[in-house]
Amino acid sequence: MPDSVQKVMPGSSDAARHRRDPVLVVDNLVVEHRNRTTGEVFRAVDRVSLRIDAGESVAVVGESGSGKTTLAMAATGLGTRGEGDIRLLGHSLATVSRRDLRRLRPEAQVVFQDPHGSLDPRQSVRSGFAELRGLQRERTSWITDAELLARVRLAPELLDRFPHQLSGGQAQRVCIARALLMRPRLIVADEPTSGLDVSVQADVLNLLREIRATTGAALLMISHDLAVVRSVCDSVHVMFRGRVVESGPCEKVFADPQDDYTRELLAAMPGARWRARR
Numbered sequence: 636m637p638d639s640v641q642k643v644m645p646g647s648s649d650a651a652r653h654r655r656d657p658v659l660v661v662d663n664l665v666v667e668h669r670n671r672t673t674g675e676v677f678r679a680v681d682r683v684s685l686r687i688d689a690g691e692s693v694a695v696v697g698e699s700g701s702g703k704t705t706l707a708m709a710a711t712g713l714g715t716r717g718e719g720d721i722r723l724l725g726h727s728l729a730t731v732s733r734r735d736l737r738r739l740r741p742e743a744q745v746v747f748q749d750p751h752g753s754l755d756p757r758q759s760v761r762s763g764f765a766e767l768r769g770l771q772r773e774r775t776s777w778i779t780d781a782e783l784l785a786r787v788r789l790a791p792e793l794l795d796r797f798p799h800q801l802s803g804g805q806a807q808r809v810c811i812a813r814a815l816l817m818r819p820r821l822i823v824a825d826e827p828t829s830g831l832d833v834s835v836q837a838d839v840l841n842l843l844r845e846i847r848a849t850t851g852a853a854l855l856m857i858s859h860d861l862a863v864v865r866s867v868c869d870s871v872h873v874m875f876r877g878r879v880v881e882s883g884p885c886e887k888v889f890a891d892p893q894d895d896y897t898r899e900l901l902a903a904m905p906g907a908r909w910r911a912r913r
């Protein structure tokens with residue numbers, strides 16, 4: 636295994652030492668989907684570049700169908716890979732060996748919109764954790780199941796529950812705990828609160844914020860909710876029809892958007908407090 640991979644393995648690295656290293660670099664990514672019936676090709680991600688440094692919190696916003704999930708899945712090596720370079724912890728996903736890819740994969744964990752859809756209905760919380768532990772013994776030995784639940788503010792009694800016995804908020808916390816168990820360097824949260832009751836959305840966002848602060852993991856937050864993005868993220872990329880039309884620190888983009896589409900998004904915010912300046 637190359638030294639650079641070894642350095643990022645749990646137990647062998649000091650998070651602070653890597654603080655300014657890029658966790659994820661996406662360079663000129665193009666991802667196309669082919670319609671199986673018509674054979675038509677649709678470009679869902681069109682020449683997108685972005686970089687996330689250790690500990691950083693970056694948002695991708697845009698309307699439904701703008702390519703956010705396609706981008707997130709390709710960037711973490713889970714979806715259609717597409718063209719262009721994707722470097723996770725310095726390793727190009729196009730050229731990394733299978734062995735190193737197996738070691739790199741747990742470094743990027745995804746939390747999806749629908750927590751119940753992400754959990755196996757036949758598995759209790761405990762057996763779900765056990766399955767993950769079986770796949771990555773060394774990486775997951777740092778914390779007990781009860782401690783892990785405490786980290787996501789869930790009572791230990793929930794360990795023996797099945798997904799249908801959990802509320803949406805509890806199920807999403809279990810999903811976050813499963814991600815946390817792997818000690819990832821990057822957490823991708825794809826609309827993590829939009830499937831939840833409004834009353835628990837803030838709690839889940841606070842939890843993500845706290846995890847980022849305490850673990851030093853970088854966060855890639857996919858959202859169409861600009862208020863969420865503003866409260867959690869340092870910088871934002873605005874996507875429109877597969878392309879990034881504007882990028883920058885949240886404060887700057889929200890206060891002084893340069894692109895017409897960003898202005899529209901801001902203006903469409905319910906009770907928008909950040910009216911676009913022209």
Ligand SMILES: Nc1ncnc2c1ncn2[C@@H]1O[C@H](COP(=O)(O)OP(=O)(O)OP(=O)(O)O)[C@@H](O)[C@H]1O
Nearest residue numbers: 668669670677679698699700701702703704705706
């Ligand atoms: N597997 C697929 N096959 C064909 N087309 C797809 C596939 N996945 C996504 N698409 C299309 O690619 C485009 C981008 O989809 P994507 O899911 O990335 O959008 P999104 O920004 O995440 O939207 P949303 O906010 O609704 O989640 C859409 O037009 C979608 O219909």
Ligand SMILES: [Mg+2]
Nearest residue numbers: 703704705825
């Ligand atoms: Mg999506």
